[in-house]
Amino acid sequence: MVTPADVTPTTAPARKLLKPVGPTGGDLPRIVPRRRPGRWAASVVALLVLALVLDSVVRNDAFQWDVVGRYFTTTAVLDGLLLTLWLTGAVMALGFLLGIPLAVMRLSGNPVLSSLGWGYVWIFRSTPLLVQLLFWFNIGALYPTLGLGIPYGPQFLTVETVNLLGPTLTAVVGMTLHEAAYAAEVVRGGILSVDSGQTEAAQALGLGKLRTLRRIVIPQAMRSIVPTAGNMLIGTLKGTSIVSVLAVHDLLYSVQLVYNQTYQVIPLLLVATLWYVGVTSVLGVGQYYVERHYARGSARRLPPTPVARLRARVTALRPPPRGATPAGTDPRLGGDR
Template sequence: MPPAVETPRGAQTPPAAPDPLTVVPTRHYARWVAAAAAIVVVAQFLHGLATNPVWEWDVFRAYVLSETILQAVWVTLQLTFYATALGFVLGTVLAFMRLSRNPVLQTVAWTYIWIFRSIPVIVQLVFWFNLSALYERLGVGIPFGPVFWSVDSDSLIGTIGAAVIGLTLHQAAYAAEIVRGGVIAVDQGQLEAAAALGIPRLRQIRRIVLPQAMRAILPTAGNEVIGLLKGTSLVYVMAIGELFYQVQVVYGRNGRVIPLLLVATAWYVVLTSLLSIGQYYVERHFARGTDRTPPPTPVERARRLARTLRTRAAQRDRPFTVPEPSGGVR
């Protein structure tokens, strides 16, 4: 046994070391139960999709890429593009009219927004579809005076034109409020500084206001465009061969309602996903001024993962050599 060490008189005995603490991780039982329930529900749904014969996946495969459906998808995209472009152009004009100091412009813009947000879009579509019953001919001339040139309403507008007009005017009312909200979100001190520097008003709007307002406009505008894409299905009342109308025509002939509705659903999901991806990259573009180190995009993450996997594979395939001792053998 080692000899006992005597503690000098007056010296303090060092404190004993504390017992090690047992760290117990927090257990979230409710989260695990909720996750397990969600997995069971999703698994049941997927099992039903795969085994329920009512879905008729063979009919779905036969029509999802058929020429009739692809033409209907193209019509849906055309309606969405024209109504979005024209609606946001008109909406931007209405937004700045509401922000104007001219009471006449403010009143006209407010009245337009009030009316077109109050009337359901399907009512507007039916109205423009029957415009020829109200105005048989449209012309150009002196206000309250003679008409120099006129044309038949049906030949000038047509069915597609009536649908685009109805969707555009409806979309412009909502786009005006979206743009106005984005402009109001910009700090007014920047406009005062730009005015003090003598920058023209239009250049202030184009180079200072709109680039910053886009960060507030884009999320809501993206939702509106996606809603418009799905809202084009309402033009079925005008017998336009868009996606939903064409699906109705097909299942009206063969009676395969469920698989044909699934075809329309699949295409709407695909188109909405593409619009969401485009919205993500546009928002990322306009966020450059505030976020100098944005998170990597999914493509960049995939490339980074591929490089990591290639590097690890190369290191695994490299032969391992034992380094020689530098000091020699003793």
């Protein structure tokens, strides 16, 4: 006959295993995140190198930061900056206006249009931008006059090329034709990124090709177009400095005119560099929010903005109130999930 004394020793471990886990964690060990000393050491070294570089730049008298501050907002520099911004906006707008029809031509089922679009992209992507600008600047040697009239017949309007294409207009024409070739490929790649089922569904609903392209394909293709177009915009902003070879008074040429008189080359180049960095940073912020706008519908939740990320990090660093369970923890395990 089994007595209660014989049962107690064998059932005690079972009672211990069936003991409920309380809010304080019970007998289970606390789960802690893995320590990464190598990552912290690399961060310290990187910050130390950055501090040394910044210290060498700020405290180096050869940079002449007082001269940089004196010329940073002068009239000549600001006029050059305005021309650079105007040239960037005009080239991008005209480049995409020409690039969209070229992209449609390349995607066309008509072999003639497709071949012409491919030929345009091939020619203008195969030659350097500087060569194209110099070619258009000397176009008067090939075509002294341009006329409007009947082919091989009388001309109703005749204009001399030398008087028509000045340095600024030459820069706009040359950069626009060059930019259109890249814009065509960007738009074509964006259109091809849209699933063909979208077009088939639009055709099943009786929508025409133009309306399908404008209302269905292009809005979805913008998710692929905007990042590359943003890079093109920043590249065009910096690429406008090449028009200084045509004596166009952009930002770089205006700075060159100043340091040719004062012989203060380094500080004046720093003025141009800081303006390029500032404008590029603003364009990068704008590109981020445009990408975020066109990301709607592709995910359940939009990615948080930098301000929202910073606010979340600050909130995570604050100590939780007494009695509250920290976010990301499981009270049943007594630690992180």
